[in-house]
Structure formats: structure tokens, C-alpha cells
Amino acid sequence: MRMRTIALAAVPAALLGVMASAPSASAWSPGNCPPGSFCVWPDWWYGDTGMPPSLVTDDEWSGSARGHIFYNNTSRDVTMTYLVVQDAGQGPTYTACVSGKQGSYFTVPMTVTDVAWREDDGSPCW
Numbered sequence: 244m245r246m247r248t249i250a251l252a253a254v255p256a257a258l259l260g261v262m263a264s265a266p267s268a269s270a271w272s273p274g275n276c277p278p279g280s281f282c283v284w285p286d287w288w289y290g291d292t293g294m295p296p297s298l299v300t301d302d303e304w305s306g307s308a309r310g311h312i313f314y315n316n317t318s319r320d321v322t323m324t325y326l327v328v329q330d331a332g333q334g335p336t337y338t339a340c341v342s343g344k345q346g347s348y349f350t351v352p353m354t355v356t357d358v359a360w361r362e363d364d365g366s367p368c369w
Contacts, residue, residue, distance in 0.1 A: 273346070276316040277301075281323075281341075283310035283355050287348065304358045313355070314346030320368040324357035325349075340368035 275293060276282035283298040285308075298308035301317075309328065315321050321341045327334055328351070340361055341347075361368060 273314050273316045273344075274312075276314050279317055281315050281317060281321050281358050282313065283308050284312040285309040285352075287311045298355060298358075300358055303360060305356060308355045310349060310353050310355045312346065312348045313341065315341040315343055318343040320361035320363070322357075322359045322361045323355060324359075325353045325355045328352040328354055342368045 274282070274284065274288070274296075276296060277299065280299050280301045281304075282296040284294055285297040286294060288294060297310060298304070298306075310325070313323065320343060323339050323341055324336055325339070326336045336356065
């Protein structure tokens with residue numbers, strides 16, 4: 244019985260490890276993000292969805308949009324600025340470069356605060 248308990252306790256830890264490492268961006272679909280737009284969704288999903296995004300923009304944007312998943316359905320690289328939701332706007336901000344036609348997810352809820360077209364300085368956008 245003790246081995247079964249240990250084995251069952253290992254399952255959540257294994258799932259957490261999988262969630263902490265973002266999958267390759269090619270695994271993500273644009274969902275209902277219109278072509279030429281950058282989108283953020285407030286809740287977790289994988290694959291096609293009818294869930295409305297919390298942010299859809301085809302231009303540079305600033306504001307506040309809750310996010311778990313994001314997708315850049317443009318041909319340009321985007322710099323996205325965000326902060327951890329539990330920091331209630333008081334914590335540090337982070338930036339990520341999101342290549343065109345790629346997306347991923349946050350392992351905890353975030354608030355996206357800025358989306359800007361990335362200036363090409365020759366460095367790769369991961």
C-alpha cells in the first residue's frame with residue numbers, strides 16, 4: 244500500500260514538471276485568433292477553441308489583459324511585457340519575444356501589459 248501511495252504522489256509532480264517546460268511552439272494552433280493578430284486567452288486550453296481571447300490586437304498595444312495562453316498570428320516578432328497575477332501589479336515585469344506564427348502558455352496566470360513589434364537587431368527570437 245505504501246508503494247501505491249508513493250507512486251500516486253509522484254503523478255502530480257510529473258505533471259507539474261511537464262507543465263513547467265513549454266512545448267514547442269509548433270504544437271500550438273492559433274485557435275480563434277484572426278490572421279494578422281496577436282492574441283491572449285484568459286484560461287488554459289490546448290488545440291482549437293471557441294473561448295474568446297482577452298486580447299486581440301493587430302497593432303502595438305498597452306493595457307491589462309489576463310492571460311494563460313498567447314499566440315502571435317502575424318509574420319512579425321512581438322515583444323510581450325507581462326507580470327504575475329498574484330503580484331497584483333506590484334511585482335517585477337518580464338518580457339518575452341514571440342516569433343511570428345508561434346505561441347505558448349504561462350504555467351501560472353499572468354497579466355499582459357504591453358505588446359510591441361520587435362525591432363530586428365539580428366538576435367533570434369526564441
